[in-house]
Structures are given as C-alpha cells and as structure tokens.
Amino acid sequence: MIRVCTVLDLPPGEAVRVVAHVPIAVFNADGELYAVDDTCTHQDASLADGWLEGCWVECPLHASSFDLRTGLPNGLPAKRPVRTYPVVVRDDVVYVDTAVQDVA
Numbered sequence: 001m002i003r004v005c006t007v008l009d010l011p012p013g014e015a016v017r018v019v020a021h022v023p024i025a026v027f028n029a030d031g032e033l034y035a036v037d038d039t040c041t042h043q044d045a046s047l048a049d050g051w052l053e054g055c056w057v058e059c060p061l062h063a064s065s066f067d068l069r070t071g072l073p074n075g076l077p078a079k080r081p082v083r084t085y086p087v088v089v090r091d092d093v094v095y096v097d098t099a100v101q102d103v104a
C-alpha cells in the first residue's frame, strides 16, 4: 500500500500524483476516491493535470477522457485503458493498493 495524503488534502474535484512502480493519480470525484495510472495511454501526459468531471478525467493533451471506475477511454486518440487501483482510507489517510491492478 502506498500512502497518498490525508483525506483533508484531497478535497472534491482535486487530484494528487504519487510515485509507485509507476506514477499514479488519485482523484476525489464528488466524494468518491479513485486511483488510476497517471500517464495517459496515448502519449506522455499526466492525467492528474487533466479536467475532472463526474467519474471521468479528460487528458490535458488531446482530450480523451477516461472512466475512473474502469480505466476505459471514451474515444480516440487514446485506445487502451489505464490501470485502476483500489483506494483505502484508514484513520483519515488515503492509501492506494498497488498489489491489485485492474485493466478493463
């Protein structure tokens, strides 16, 4: 498990990037926490720098959006999903479980 930040440091609408085996972006989407690979599957862009809307994040470079629940892109230019990770909150601290990786 990777420690991300406290719950207070990740308010709704915000994202945090942490470095594990790969960079991981953790989002607070209207109170629900999600973690996905930070690097877009199209080119080298940070999804933590993208725009969050509901459960979707839009890549800041070419505007493919990824569903934070599944990692699936909504359309071109990204074709492949990003990996998703379970998020755990313990004692007001946010963790990402990098032992479990899902690819939709």
Ligand code: FES
Pocket: 040, 041, 042, 043, 044, 045, 059, 060, 061, 062, 063, 064, 077, 078
């Ligand atoms: S780098 Fe993300 S859509 Fe191109």
